[in-house]
Amino acid sequence: MATVGIVGAGGLVGSRVVEVFHEMNIDDLELYLSGYEKSVGKSVMYKGEQLVIEKCDIEALLKLDIVVLCTPTEASRDLVHALMGGPVIVDTSSAFRMEENVPLVVPEVNGDNIHQHKGLIAGPNCSTIQLVMTLCPIHREFGLSRVHVSTYQSVSGVGYRAIEELKESSLQKLTTGSIEFSKESSEFPHPIAFNLIPQIDSFTDNGYSKEEMKMVNETRKILNIPDLPISCTCVRVPVFIGHSEACLVETVKEPSVEKVTEILEEFPGVTIVDDLSHQLYPMPIDCENTDDVYVGRIRKDLSWKNGILFWQVADNLRRGAATNACNIVKLLLEDGR
Numbered sequence: 001m002a003t004v005g006i007v008g009a010g011g012l013v014g015s016r017v018v019e020v021f022h023e024m025n026i027d028d029l030e031l032y033l034s035g036y037e038k039s040v041g042k043s044v045m046y047k048g049e050q051l052v053i054e055k056c057d058i059e060a061l062l063k064l065d066i067v068v069l070c071t072p073t074e075a076s077r078d079l080v081h082a083l084m085g086g087p088v089i090v091d092t093s094s095a096f097r098m099e100e101n102v103p104l105v106v107p108e109v110n111g112d113n114i115h116q117h118k119g120l121i122a123g124p125n126c127s128t129i130q131l132v133m134t135l136c137p138i139h140r141e142f143g144l145s146r147v148h149v150s151t152y153q154s155v156s157g158v159g160y161r162a163i164e165e166l167k168e169s170s171l172q173k174l175t176t177g178s179i180e181f182s183k184e185s186s187e188f189p190h191p192i193a194f195n196l197i198p199q200i201d202s203f204t205d206n207g208y209s210k211e212e213m214k215m216v217n218e219t220r221k222i223l224n225i226p227d228l229p230i231s232c233t234c235v236r237v238p239v240f241i242g243h244s245e246a247c248l249v250e251t252v253k254e255p256s257v258e259k260v261t262e263i264l265e266e267f268p269g270v271t272i273v274d275d276l277s278h279q280l281y282p283m284p285i286d287c288e289n290t291d292d293v294y295v296g297r298i299r300k301d302l303s304w305k306n307g308i309l310f311w312q313v314a315d316n317l318r319r320g321a322a323t324n325a326c327n328i329v330k331l332l333l334e335d336g337r
């Protein structure tokens with residue numbers, strides 16, 4: 001019997017982790033659900049049983065085999081310090097992702113790295129996970145020489161309060177014609193309903209946002225290409241679930257649309273949706289509650305022979321966080337931790 005704790009089990013990512021474990025139906029897996037305030041006392045279905053979300057209790061978590069942290073960055077930082085030396089920790093936050101001795105893992109891409117863990121494994125940013133799942137097979141086949149990405153990220157990337165804010169402000173705009181906005185109480189720097197915000201997280205000194213720099217640095221670490229030329233623009237869009245990315249990838253060897261389509265299709269966790277004659281391409285509305293990265297609009301760059309463009313979409317809560325964390329746990333269990 002393996003025991004796995006989920007901290008933040010009532011949050012957007014944590015509740016999906018329970019869902020994904022339920023669907024994985026791993027034999028002899030016992031879950032312990034932990035919350036902080038809002039979700040404590042709520043119950044969640046897992047394999048036909050109602051599991052109650054308990055108040056976060058360090059002593060209880062220390063007795064488990066593995067703990068998955070689905071908590072805000074600051075909370076993860078404190079929890080890792082309190083739990084280190086006990087269970088193996090899988091952290092979905094950004095707190096430790098770039099630390100040298102912490103593997104940053106997307107199992108389909110660099111699953112072997114879990115063997116190097118020293119008690120803590122980090123899951124990447126949601127937009128990074130879906131990006132590396134398409135860059136990895138392209139790199140193996142053609143060699144990456146440069147990557148440009150623009151993201152269109154849903155509000156669920158911020159947490160459950162952001163979903164409520166988009167619902168309430170959309171309704172307000174439709175019923176009254178305007179939005180009462182206060183920076184102090186908002187999850188965003190500007191109203192998000194009927195808007196696009198080219199800022200995710202705060203800005204760094206080089207003019208890029210922290211989210212953009214997370215994508216750059218995490219992608220380089222996961223693909224193990226420390227000097228990969230990559231830049232991106234991250235935009236928040238009024239979509240509830242599903243991040244979209246417009247990618248322009250330059251390669252060492254000249255790519256063809258057919259070969260790129262073939263290698264992406266063969267890669268685990270990637271599905272091609274690309275039929276222009278039927279107006280078929282990936283869209284966030286179709287990817288909710290799914291685990292794959294959907295890729296379409298694959299086409300050659302018109303300005304440079306070694307460039308390929310495509311559009312990709314994934315459920316940021318499942319593929320971009322929960323499914324990845326559960327896949328890491330599955331690898332740990334197969335590996336005897």
Ligand SMILES: NC(=O)c1ccc[n+]([C@@H]2O[C@H](COP(=O)([O-])OP(=O)(O)OC[C@H]3O[C@@H](n4cnc5c(N)ncnc54)[C@H](OP(=O)(O)O)[C@@H]3O)[C@@H](O)[C@H]2O)c1
Nearest residue numbers: 008011012013035036037038039075093126157159160321
């Ligand atoms: N959302 C995404 O697309 C996404 C993707 C990749 C990674 N992540 C990362 O995943 C983590 C969770 O994100 P989320 O979107 O699920 O956020 P969320 O919906 O706001 O949920 C956060 C959860 O953390 C719990 N919590 C808050 N403070 C805590 C503390 N001090 N100690 C223990 N638990 C605490 C809350 O418990 P109560 O409900 O009981 O108050 C809540 O259930 C974040 O670090 C985020 O950056 C998110």
